[in-house]
Amino acid sequence: MRGRVLIVDDDTALSEMLSIVLRNEGYDTYLVATGDKAVPAFREFKPDLLLLDLMLPGMDGIDVCRAIRAESGVPIVMLTAKSDTVDVVLGLESGADDYVVKPFKPKELVARIRARLRRMDEPGPESLTIGDLTIDVAGHSVKRSGETIQLTPLEFDLLVCLASKPWQVFTREVLLEQVWGYRHAADTRLVNVHVQRLRSKIEKDPEHPEIVVTVRGVGYKAGAD
Amino acid sequence: MPEPLWRTHPRYWPDVWRRSIQARIVTGTLLMSTVVLILVGWVMMSQVTDGVLESRRTSAQQEAVAQLKSLSSSINAADPTMLNQNLSQLVLGSNRSGLYETVLIPTDDADSTLIRTTGLVESDSVPHELKSSVSTDDTKLWDTYTKINYSGGKSEPGLAIGSQVRVNTTGQRYEVYFLFPLTAQKETLDVVQRALVTAGLLLVVLLGAVAWLVTRQVVTPVRMARRIAERLAAGRLEERMQVRGTDDLARLAVSFNKMASNLQQQIRRLEELSRLQRRFVSDVSHELRTPLTTVRMAADLLHETRDEFDPITKRSVELLQNELNRFEELLADLLEISRFDAGAAALDLEDVDLRDIVARVLENHETLLLRKGCEVQLDMPESCRAQVDSRRIERILRNLIGNAIEHSEGQPIRISTAYDEDAAAVAVRDHGVGFRAEEAEMVFSRFWRADPARARTTGGTGLGLSIALEDARLHGGRLDAWGSPGEGAYFRLTLPRRPDVALTGSPLPARPTDTSRVVSESLVDVGAPYQKLTGGES
Numbered sequence: 001m002r003g004r005v006l007i008v009d010d011d012t013a014l015s016e017m018l019s020i021v022l023r024n025e026g027y028d029t030y031l032v033a034t035g036d037k038a039v040p041a042f043r044e045f046k047p048d049l050l051l052l053d054l055m056l057p058g059m060d061g062i063d064v065c066r067a068i069r070a071e072s073g074v075p076i077v078m079l080t081a082k083s084d085t086v087d088v089v090l091g092l093e094s095g096a097d098d099y100v101v102k103p104f105k106p107k108e109l110v111a112r113i114r115a116r117l118r119r120m121d122e123p124g125p126e127s128l129t130i131g132d133l134t135i136d137v138a139g140h141s142v143k144r145s146g147e148t149i150q151l152t153p154l155e156f157d158l159l160v161c162l163a164s165k166p167w168q169v170f171t172r173e174v175l176l177e178q179v180w181g182y183r184h185a186a187d188t189r190l191v192n193v194h195v196q197r198l199r200s201k202i203e204k205d206p207e208h209p210e211i212v213v214t215v216r217g218v219g220y221k222a223g224a225d
Numbered sequence: 226m227p228e229p230l231w232r233t234h235p236r237y238w239p240d241v242w243r244r245s246i247q248a249r250i251v252t253g254t255l256l257m258s259t260v261v262l263i264l265v266g267w268v269m270m271s272q273v274t275d276g277v278l279e280s281r282r283t284s285a286q287q288e289a290v291a292q293l294k295s296l297s298s299s300i301n302a303a304d305p306t307m308l309n310q311n312l313s314q315l316v317l318g319s320n321r322s323g324l325y326e327t328v329l330i331p332t333d334d335a336d337s338t339l340i341r342t343t344g345l346v347e348s349d350s351v352p353h354e355l356k357s358s359v360s361t362d363d364t365k366l367w368d369t370y371t372k373i374n375y376s377g378g379k380s381e382p383g384l385a386i387g388s389q390v391r392v393n394t395t396g397q398r399y400e401v402y403f404l405f406p407l408t409a410q411k412e413t414l415d416v417v418q419r420a421l422v423t424a425g426l427l428l429v430v431l432l433g434a435v436a437w438l439v440t441r442q443v444v445t446p447v448r449m450a451r452r453i454a455e456r457l458a459a460g461r462l463e464e465r466m467q468v469r470g471t472d473d474l475a476r477l478a479v480s481f482n483k484m485a486s487n488l489q490q491q492i493r494r495l496e497e498l499s500r501l502q503r504r505f506v507s508d509v510s511h512e513l514r515t516p517l518t519t520v521r522m523a524a525d526l527l528h529e530t531r532d533e534f535d536p537i538t539k540r541s542v543e544l545l546q547n548e549l550n551r552f553e554e555l556l557a558d559l560l561e562i563s564r565f566d567a568g569a570a571a572l573d574l575e576d577v578d579l580r581d582i583v584a585r586v587l588e589n590h591e592t593l594l595l596r597k598g599c600e601v602q603l604d605m606p607e608s609c610r611a612q613v614d615s616r617r618i619e620r621i622l623r624n625l626i627g628n629a630i631e632h633s634e635g636q637p638i639r640i641s642t643a644y645d646e647d648a649a650a651v652a653v654r655d656h657g658v659g660f661r662a663e664e665a666e667m668v669f670s671r672f673w674r675a676d677p678a679r680a681r682t683t684g685g686t687g688l689g690l691s692i693a694l695e696d697a698r699l700h701g702g703r704l705d706a707w708g709s710p711g712e713g714a715y716f717r718l719t720l721p722r723r724p725d726v727a728l729t730g731s732p733l734p735a736r737p738t739d740t741s742r743v744v745s746e747s748l749v750d751v752g753a754p755y756q757k758l759t760g761g762e763s
Contacts, residue, residue, distance in 0.1 A: 107525070
């Protein structure tokens, strides 16, 4: 068993097919067809990852995403039929870690799921300091003057990635590869939205970030100075 | 509303003249009324003058006849030998009333000492023409207008009446002239003239003012209509004209407002249609994509295990897989096109180096490059930065470079970048079959294929270049195609480096520089006018 995946999609054929593909890959799956049943099922099934359709009867996918994000940092991958910026950004801002646009190739989906379930396994330092933040890499926690800041695993990975080399400027493409596990550059909107969300949690003033700094025209770096 | 004439610089007066009906009408009215009034004044003045002078002339003639008679009798009654000595007396005697002056000149004697005048009047007040008339014809009374000169240097206008007096006994002739001053008449005429001129000037000013007021009545609503029309054109569809009364101008306002309402209605309707269209696209996208995803996954599953099937089933699975790929591409392209059609495409600008995008596209096309055995020459000397939607630019370049590789026929393709102050450009050159002049205009058409039979096997949806063109347009950029049979093709993408810049040219040439001989070349400029779409909702 490689992991437990909760699939929330109103299209039963697609759900079943997803289930077949994922079970084939060795994942345990659980299917939910409506939005309002998603949160109770999430609590009961305790998945390692959530596959969430954005258009759902009962409760909108965006709302489901927000509700689950409020109580858990479990990776959420959105399934969306719309690739327009507004829809994608809305989904990402409501808490999704990644998204796949229908119609997707099964391999692509599995790759994303693997990337999201993969922990940062390369051996690194035990703890990092960036600005006034202390990052306990092994213990997966971030503290500011003794107070823990709640981050999702993805946000944590993003912060660790930037903080591990504070002198280096990361392009969005590099971040996509290191944090999201994309081989080929995909959508840099992913990076933009998640940097915003990370900032809103760790920066004292997200409008004037000091920890994750934008390098115009290039990308981001951890503001060590 | 144009500035009033007096507040503008004289340099702009021709402009005001051309643009303002009011200025033209007022000026025209002033000119015409001035001409008419001058004519009328002239006619009136000459009639009044004639009337006044004629009555004075008649009375003067009567007076002159009477005086002539008495002078003639007193001259004849006087002693002829003493006549020359008594002439002054006689002349004075003929002029007791003092209303006129008398000049007596002997006709046959050139001795000027014999000339007698009354008062201080000078004898040269009598015009020569009158003198010659009187001296040659002694039967008639002659008269003419003249200037009466006095010895003190003063003068006044007057009427000269002259005739001959003959001394019956000696036959000596004297010319007698009566000079009637016309100062009173002249003063009267001056007053009349002044009154006429004043009245004329007042009339002209009044007419100008009336013309100004009347045209204002007409022009003001017209100008208002123009302002409202400009606002309507600027998109403020709720603007309407004020309607006052029921006259022609009010009806103009009513019709204008009706037109505006109809326009607004039409635009609303089209907006609604466009909204529905976008909604439809969005719905179709969701409704089609979900089942397609399922089919796709099932097909992939089958495809992976195809080696376990018998050859017929295996081939069927392969066909299914291939056609599903095409179906997917086609659907994606169709949805993209309808998004452009609905005006729902929006730009997501960021500052990027176009060379990075080229490199990424080449990386994606690696397998195709290897399969075609195609060499790529890069002419990208410097970093070429621009604010663009990198996803869309990557799609354009993927298309152009993909096409170039497809049609390379083993010859190298060349990719160049360049930039200047305002624009950045990428050009892709291949040396394949190229296209004919008449085909050049078609390459950007939807579902157009250079060679229908061939294209089916090389794939592509037939929408690639249409989408590329729309993407370029969305950026306010342009996409140009050049082709020549046997010489290959050349596509040039030019983009403004900042969204607020309007393109004027391109840093790269419109046609390749490496063509040696060109049999029939064609250059399509599908660019202008590249109006930037306003990004609707997406």
